[in-house]
Amino acid sequence: MQTDRIGLGWRPALAAGIFDALDRIDVLEVIADDYLDAGSRERQALKIMARRMPVHIHCIGLGLAGAEEVAARRLDRVARLVNDVEPEAWSEHLAFMRADGTEIGHLAAPPRTQASVAGAARNLRKAAAIVGTMPLMENIATLIEPPCSTLGEPAWVSNIAAASGCPLLLDLHNLYANAMNFGFDPLQYLAEIPLDRVGCIHIAGGRWIEAPDHSKRYLLDDHLHEVAEPVYELLAQVAARTAAPLTVVLERDGAFPPMAALLDELDRTRAALAAGRRRQAA
């Protein structure tokens, strides 16, 4: 019988600590974009790691929810990495990264419309055809509501999942940050998306920032801080509402604390999952 699993984002700065704590880490998630230009030795190292434990490949740069058709050459590079490493799964974001030759450099939220649902579904089918499997697709954090949207975020995410058949990667800190910044109830969001399609969950931390004129505050999803208590509570809520085993990955991109602190966060994650499962059983 499958059980819930807890994982950590693979970062070179954490390598020694991760190798010392493999008995407490069930899954590793590797950022694809760090390895698309890597040589055969680096890929071999990843493959060895993937044989030892489940590895997920996480992409950032494809822009699958953008209006532009995703370039086959970008997907070919991901396909080669996936083919070399043989991960358990691969994932991307519901975002656009570029438009008409302008590279944004990070994830941006496209207008949430039926047209962008259809465009994302087309890109996802192309991605699945070239890479070999459908990616898990992640909800993103945004500091600005995408203009010209006609759908709410949960409806937009749900429609893309339905139109493409993609599984979902539910990022609970992205959800929490958007809920704080745009004033909606994250539990209502959870009620509106198909939780049975969630194949993986991300948790992370962030910090409050101010607008340049100091008139407004935003929760920034920076992956540089510890996971906040409301995110653990959202995780417990998901665990209480879903029957399938969950894989939860802690993302940390810098300002690394001692490994013991990250392992404590993984323990806290297990506890939140267990609390949710108990609520479900009650």
Added chain:
Amino acid sequence: MQADVEKLMAQLFTDRASRERFVADPASAAKEAGLSAEETEAVLRIDVRDLLTAARSYDNKRRSKRRSEFLLRDWWRAWRR
């Protein structure tokens, strides 16, 4: 069209001069971007504070990405030795 809106947003997130023009006269910026009347109305509702905060965040991300690419290269070099 979605592509025109994304093109405008990408410019606003990455180019300070485009951003300043938009903040000063969003209707003209939307017209230059070829947006429809409905799309223009939607971008006129953008909260400028959100736009400026997002643009600052993207700028920080791009700088941080360049730094981490150097760190990753150093790590692989050390691993090879």
